[in-house]
Amino acid sequence: MIHPSAIVHPGAKLGENVHIGPYSIIGEHVEIGDNTRIGPHVVIEGHTRIGCDNEIFQFCSIGAPPQDKKYDAEPTRLEIGDRNTIREYCSFNVGTAQDAGVTRIGNDNWIMAYVHVAHDCQVGNHTIFANNATLAGHVHVGDWAILGGFTGVHQFVRIGAHSFCGVGTVLLQDLPPYVTVSGSPAQPHGINSEGLRRRGFSSAGIMAIKRAYRTLYRSGLKLDEARDKIAEIAAEHQEVGIFLDFIAHSARGIVR
Template identity: 70%
Template sequence: MTTLIHPTALVAPGAKLADDVKVGAYSVIGEHVEIGAGTEIGPHVVIEGHTRIGRDNRIFQFASLGAAPQDKKYAGEPTRLEIGDRNTIREFCTFNLGTIQDAGVTRVGSDNWIMAYVHVAHDCQLGDQIILANNTTLAGHVHLGDWVFLGGFTSVHQFCKIGAHAMTAFTAAVTQDIPPYVTAAGNRAAPNGINSEGLKRRGFSSDTIMAIKRAYKALYRQGLSLDEAKAQLAQMAQTEPAVQLLVDFIAQSERGIIR
């Protein structure tokens, strides 16, 4: 293992690194860190706290993972950061530990592409296959579903949820939940169609995409109240399973959806 760790790197004795983990120059790995096989840590990276990182991740220089949350209530509790497999984490990203006011863990799934200067605050829960463009900022307790794509400089208010396959435009300011499939833009973020191109790339059939478009129109374009739209979506979901994702998301929304 020592042949893969640069001599200037500082790896605490209690850290658990798989034999083929690479650690670059001047990086610091803390006492309670676990890193899985095939993961590469660039130079000048700091990984601290109770942080567990899976297999085959690539973490670029100057990232900070597992630092204390930016929450004045945090008092040093042994909360956690968990990162899955095959993620790319670019320069100057900051991922914080969770807090005991929530589940006590910040989670990042697998196969995510996270660009430079992204901030993932305490207690965020990220799924798989997500793209976060440069300078995306997630406040505490934000949840992102699978295949979410957030444009550069997107800011997401604490406790917001963004559903699977949703997308934001450059500089979107998200203050309420974004349902699955929906594209949002503006400050404050407003609905702007569905992510049809992304759905095509992921193999959604033309019939399914058309059903999602009809659901979007019921929710946003027909002048229906939210209760009326929810009733229509529930009816559509009986014949189109993809619409059920919308129905379930709206039912569980606590901040309310963008409209």
């Protein structure tokens, strides 16, 4: 299933039923799992491992060296899970020795055109990145997060699970789970209640998350005071515990 014009290094490891499109280049240290389809004019290089049942569209750059002046050709890695859709002109870089040494993208992600995932980013499962969403280095993205088109994320920012960024959002601080933001810089606009309903959250759980959100963003309390009140809600609702833990461990400070 390799087009005659494609260049595949003999050292590359390809699974069963892998398709490699015209003029694509697969490097020596690349591993590609079963049933993954690589479109035309794709370059996959570096120490890159791609799982099963992925589809990577044309003109993507996967596993290139990071855009980091400190990088000195260390054998850092890029790992991509299973069942991801990666559309045209995306670029994903390997990690750096200054972090864990690996950039990771999980499973079942929907990644649209022109998305950039920089070195050492850690992307979870079931995320959606709309066109031109961009992650700087060391960004962590939780499961089910949605980044609108042209979202820009500062380095070292964490994005919580089930959160939602509107089009053109600029994230300079951590975004707690469940919260919807937009603007430059990002401003909070409630919780992603529709997304939570679609994913099976109970009405009671959603109401508890709304209470926690109002406590943090609408009560006028200082952050420490709000955390104490949210802890009372979290004692009865596990969903809020995730929200509280994220806030407690934010190194950059949260969008507020």
